[in-house]
Amino acid sequence: MSAPHPDSPAGDSRWSEPPPGERSPGGPGTGSATGSGERTRSVGRGLGTGARATARGVRGAARVTGRAGRYTVLQARRAARAEGAGDSGLSRLIEMHAFNTAGDAAVAISLAGTLFFQVPTGEARGQVALFLGLTMLPFAVVAPLIGPFLDRFSHGRRWAIGATMAIRGFLCWVLATAVMTDSTWLFPAALGVLIASKAYGVTRAAAVPRLVPRSLTLVKANARISLAGIVGAAVSAPIAVLASKFGSEWSLRYAFVLFVVATILAILLPPQVDASQGEIRLALGPGSSAPATGRTARPRMPPAVAFALRANCGPRWLSGFLIMFMAFLLRENPIGGWSPQVLLAIVIGAAGLGNTLGIAAGSLLRxxxxxxxxxxxxxxxxxxxxxxxxxxxxxxLALLGVTAGLAQALAKLALDATIQRDVPERVQSSAFARSDTTLQLAWVLGGFLGIALPLDPHLGLWVAVAVLAAWSLYVLTGRRAADRAPA
Known part of the structure; x- marks a missing residue:
């Protein structure tokens, strides 16, 4: 017999272990000890088997996730290169735009927590008003000069697009340092990021017509680019949120990496992006430049394009108004027991959903x-x-967000189609640059009114109703006048 267990009473058969030869599967004396040992070994084997099964499950999930990720990337690249887009170089522009929107999403998430929710409402409204006011001047002065500058200098567009990426990458690094040290460079750097982002939209619009293959329409090309931007922002946003958990500076550094990659992709765009032979600028207003100046007369924008552009200003104005007005309204006057962050996420998320549906519908409603x-x-x-x-x-409010996003996307695609149909190819780039600048200014004006109004939901929304009703009347009246005008 083995020695008694030190903690057990001597001679107690419950704590003694019989010799191996005397063990019995049954029996009242030894069965409990034998069963106990078997159960212990069974539990150990079960735990080991469970751990191995868990490890196999984790490895299997990782393999499935990896395969799904690779499949998604391959499918996205295949879609980007379909219908001749890979041969024309449009796929490179699509990939670059995905990185651009991914970086913008990371910056927006970082600044939302740094500049908005950590600043008192009164102070934030004043700062954002100044912010929007300053963005109007660069668009009003610089944007009309972008087209002539790019047409005069070779290799301008690739380097201009790359410059907007590189500037934002540099400013994101500056912002990361400013957030950590509470530097006075915070708002100037954020302003620079916004200006560079808007300048990118103008330069990209001027480059798209040069990369569209013959088998693809300009509307579908812009729809693909927009969808790539949505996918890029959707993939980047969770990563940026996770990075911001360690501090806003980390999401900004993440944006820095994205803009560096986008800068490289911009420089690697095909050489035809820089082609400007045979181009002339397009005038928005009536008439053309005076012959006495010795300059080449600039053609007037076709009435259908001017009408579509005026109609687009309404949805774009509403977009800027809703973002700014609702951001401060829901922060100060939340609805029911909802938190301001959740309410704002509902409105912006609904607008994003509507925008996605509009782009998808635009590719179907030909x-x-x-x-x-x-x-x-x-x-x-x-x-x-x-x-x-x-x-x-x-x-x-959610319905309003969906409608605003859907209307803005469809109206922009319709404007693109009108420019493609009615504007000669040699001036399409200038038309896109001018139209994008006008729409950006409409957005800024809407945002400016949104932060200027008192934080009363009914007052603000009724003002928006009045503005849109008046603008609709103006647009429809202008359409009738254009229809009556002689050809």
């Missing part, structure tokens, strides 16, 4: 009249704002 589309988009925005003013609540 035979819709662009002029009818821009009018319906403008009127739909006015109706959605009216419903939100009458029945103010979370549901109507």
């Amino acid at each position: 035979r819709v009249n662009p002029a009818t589309t821009v009018v319906l988009a403008l009127l739909a925005d006015a109706v959605a704002v009216l419903l939100a003013a009458l029945f103010y609540g979370v549901v109507t």
Whole structure:
């Protein structure tokens, strides 16, 4: 017999272990000890088996995730290169734009927590008003000079696009340092990021027509670019949120890396992006430059394009207004027990969903009249704002966000189609640059009014209804005048 267990009473058979030869599977005396040992070994084997099964599950999940990620990337690259886009170089522009929106999303997430939710409302409204006011001057002065500058100098567009990326990358690094040290460079650097982002939109619009293959329309090309931007922002946003958990500076450093990659992709764009032979600038207003100046006369923008551009200003104005007005309104006057962050996420998320649906619908609705589309988009925005003013609540705000995003996307695609149809190829780049600048200014004006109004939901929404109703009347009246005008 073995020695008694030190903690057990001597001679107690419950704590003694029989010799191996005397062990029995049954029996009242030894069965409990034998069963106990077997159970212990069974538990150990179970735990080991469970750990191995868990490890195998983790490895299997990692393999599946890796395969899914590789499949998604391959499918995205295949879609980007479809219908001749890979041969023309459009796929490179699509990939670059995905990195651009990914970086912008990371910057927006970082600054939302740094500049907005950590600053008192009154102070934040004043700072954002100054911020928007300063962005109007660069667009009003610099944007009309972008086209002539790019047309005069060779290799201008690739380097101009790359410069907007490189500037934002540098400023993101400056912002990361400013956030850590609470430096006075915080707001100037953020302003520079916004200006560079808007300048990118203008330069990219001027480059797109040169990369569209013959088998692809300009509308579908812009839809692909926009979808790539949505995917880039959707993939980047969770990563930026995770990085911001360790501090806002880390999401800004993450954005720095994205803009560095985008800068390289911009420089690697095909040489035809820089081609400017045979181009002339396009005038927005009536008439052309005076012959006495000795300059080449600039053609007038076609009436259909001017009409589509005016109609697009309504949805773009509403977008800027809603973002700024709702950001401060929901922060100070949340609805029910909802937190301001959740309410703002609902409105912005609904607008993003609507934008995605609009882009997807634009690639399917190929035979819709662009002029009818821009009018319906403008009127739909006015109706959605009216419903939100009458029945103010979370549901109507979400519906307003979806409608605003959907209308803005469809109206922009209709404008692109009108430019492609009515503007000669040699001036399409200038038309895109001018139209994008006008729409950006409309967005800024909407945002400016959004932060200037008192934080009263009914007052703000009724003002928006009045503005959109008046603008719709102006657009429709201008359309009738254009129809009556002689050809």
